[in-house]
Amino acid sequence: MSVSRTACDGRGFVTHLLPAAKARRMFLQLRAEVEDALANALTTLDLPAEDLGIEEPPEDVDAVLASSVAFRLAGEVGTAPPNVAGDIADAIDADDLTYVSDVTTQGPYVNFLPSEAYFAETLQSVTEDGFGRLPDRDTSVVVEHTSANPTGPVHVGRARNPIIGDAVARVLDYAGYDVDRHYYVNDAGRQIAVFTWAYETFDEADLPEPERESPEYEMVRYYRKGNTVLEDGDPDEVEDVEAEIQSILQGLEDGDEETYERVAEVVDTVLGGMQTTLGRLPAEFDEFVKETRFMRNGDTDDLVDRLKELDCAVYEEDAWQLDLSDFEKNLVFLRSDGTSLYTTRDLAHHEWKFENYDRAVTVLGEDHKLQADQLDAALGLLGNDTDQLRQVFYSWVNLPEGGMSTREGTGIDLDDLLDEAIDRAREEVESRLDDRTRGDLDADDIDRIARQVGIGAVRYDIVSKQPTKGITFEWDRALDFEAQSAPYVQYVHARCCGILGDVEADIPEEPALGPLSEPEERDLLRELARFPAVIEAAADDLTPHTVATYTRDLAETFNAFYRECPVLDADDETRAARLALVDGTRTTIANALDALGVEAPTSM
Template sequence: MYLSFRSAVVAAMGDALSALDFPTDDLGIERPPEDVPAVLASSVAYRLADVAGAPPPEIAADLAAEIDPDVYAYLEDVETRGPYVNFLPSDRYFDETLEAAQADDYGTLPDTGESVVVEHTSANPTGPVHVGRARNPIVGDALARVLEYAGNDVERHYYVNDAGRQIAVFTWAYETFEESALPEPERDSPEYEMVRYYRKGNDYLEEASESDREAAEEAIQAILQGLEEGDEETYERVSEVVDTVLGGMCGTLGRLPAEFDEFVKETRFMRDGSTDDVVDRLKDLDAAVFEDDAWQLDLPDFEKNLVFLRSDGTSLYTTRDLAHHEWKFDNFDRAVTVLGEDHKLQADQLSATLDLLGHDTDRLQQVFYSWVNLPEGGMSTREGTGVDLDDLLDEAIDRARDEVENRLEDRQRSDDLDSDDVERIAHQVGIGAVRYDVVAKQPTKGITFEWERALDFEAQSAPYVQYVHARCCGIIEEGRGAGQEVPDAVDADALTTAAERDLLREIARFPAVIEQAADELRPHVVATYTRDLAEAFNVFYRECPVLDADGETRPARLALVAAARTTIANSLDVLGVAAPESM
């Protein structure tokens, strides 16, 4: 309904501007001021003041006078307040919103027919997932969910770096050192057991004598060369390490949850010949130069050349990633990649090179994110001194459990929830707090994760929104126990108060929020919406009794609560946050 209403407003404003001989390139449509009971407004009068030689309020009045609400669907009235033209919805708008939001799939948009591959996380399989990189799987998974809600056919891919030097070092170390020479693993999980070899290997390379280090480097180089030449035995040796570590990492990612449809290995594009094919075509480009014993691309918009083939004939990560992206273009309509800000130069060079190779790079969209830090400061994986994501999630669950138990004790509700309920809620709230706090910020802004904010039931956090969902479920369950079911059909005319209408207006916005988040690749837009929706519900809850209401008001308010429950649940689902039925 909101999208249809917006289309009507666009048509009405366009017609009014044309009738007054004003330009129609910018309609100035936006959300109205908070104290205006409209759905949309136009501030275009500001822009037209100089053109028309009249004050904005006068222009707004002239535009409103040109609009006949009866001509446009869902439009009841057009009013002005100062420079704003405000568009008020009809009763039909509220009726259809209330009905639509009863459906479990409310907020999903029609199929676009477009296939989208979302590549995210893609952390090197060298050890446990680190907190600093946790933003990638959280933002990436939320982006995939947003794009699915927006009607796209989405696949989630993890690009596995199994051909770089780090993996060669890891494989050599795993085959070289005895487990008895290693410290105890920090957790009983494959990646924690395996990372000990990786750290041992790096320490050895830094501390060994020159001759020992040269021998190690020769073994490491042999692994890299074997991969480049497609040697099956070398591939199997590397795969044993990579697959073991990756399996453990996926266990951690599954806790978020962040799951994948396919793990695409870098060596795939070496073994099938596509990397060699890319190299041959790159050499034929006018931008190709052979300098410093390596093939490079002299890209005009970059200070640094892109090396794509070393002097020993081995390819580089970006070379193989070019073949990877050509494969994406062959199999998907659009490719979205989530990357850390430290990969921006590499990503920009890759895009420029794909353009030189004749690809439509508008099909490639890249979302960059900044790091997640804890108040204690920065974190590092190489030294083994950082904070692992598992540690953060464990702490989140523990803190959430304490908060839930304290609230039960304060409210003397210990009989309402058993230990299994408390544990379920602790996981839903704890994990939800981490995801929500990360995804609610613009990806390019750094985050310092703070427990007090993330787990604050009263502030704009995941628990705050989750509690509203639980409250909706409680009202509906209480009504059901008293024989008051949510009606199959209801007339929104019974919802007349400002709080009821404001809540309905927020519910109606949800499909448009999905559309905006998908178009702009900004899932934090949905997080902002969940807070607006939760606030609107809490105002309604304070001002409008539901089960004690009279006559037709009671079933209408029950239907409104059910609509709010569905909308909150789905908006949290977009973010990958659980919607508890009790808290």
């Protein structure tokens, strides 16, 4: 992690380093060059150049980029695709290109082969600490994620949110955005009123022992007991309780300071505990934005007034609502008792985001999809540019026997999962101690590795999958340390560190490409060169899992190099060049894992 921290510190000077920063992104440079050359060739041939058909060829092809455009133009030209491909290749003079050495055809495909300059500049750029970071875009983006109701311990069912959200924020940061992470705190909902009443009512002596000595575990006992009373209590009692809950909600709505203080005590206490758990992932936030903020400052009232003015605003059954044509269901924004709803406040919240940021991303469970779409539509009607707002949806993690619920106390606590992960990782480390050939580990090392590997495995397991796919939680699957997991990738980083450990001083400042002619060396360079483009695509599409896929591919490519190419025992020139390659792999793995929020151990 230290590597990327250094890179982070250097960001402020990015504008002064433009030439160097430019050279860091060889693949993107090459792609731009290819796009340009291809478009010119097509224009010269009097062919349409809208769709260039540029793609990455399969592994057994030497080209770095290719075009399948000849397929589509064949009909227009009136000849077979391979002939069209030949004409296109002939129309491009590779001598005019820097990073392309040759343009060839293979059947209908036009292939672009990388030049020595491409490899040489890649080798140079990968050893720079900030490799993979794109230039500052001068664009701020707020990533809102997690935003779980502060009612109790964070459980695994919702653990996907902080892990995906934090990775999205990190990837955007790498891609050059100015990122803030927000947790939107629901401190005005009914369940918080229930919680506040329960906390003020029950005696701790009547509650079960907490599962952990931590605020949210102690507090959730009141919440669960409160819900039990509401469900099973005798009707008269429940009626009184409902009146109390109503008065708390009304107090918040009226901006009553005392009510706010009562609720805040509960919310802040629980949230503090949840923050500690989330911090273990780690998922940290720049700001916790409370829902009541937009009630207390008048924004929600102003918003309601503006909503009433909209053409689609209707007053039906004593409640104000929006009749949104694209939705079956009306969006109620003011209850018949005059109070606002969650979505009403969220509208005010989002307008506040738009005022303070250029873009906004929200990570939400799939159960919020309709609500998010209605929010989007309403924001548009209020005159906001909703193109700035994007959501990442994920589906819940369920147990084989069903869903997880804080209220019912069903589910696996995230703390338990992380503890178990660390315990199992520790067993793995200890079981391997006897076989080690390098670097004895002391107790602190074992602690560190167990934590990095255990938590890394949990994070990676979640962040490496497409969020929309459902996950059924199983211990052994979540805590698999073998191939295609975080430890597999982390191990490559540790290997690089192992090789470089005693010879750091021998890594050349300006490495020579000449000695690197083995296919495994060239494959590794090609793979390393892709990293900035991977970051760019992951940020554009908000798909951090593609970065995880990349780390696996890179680890595999390095392992092939490791098998075939001895580093420390090679002749001086080869050794120096390979050290640079190992150094570049170390940096790239560290940065790619950092973009995912997974630590990169220096030894394992």
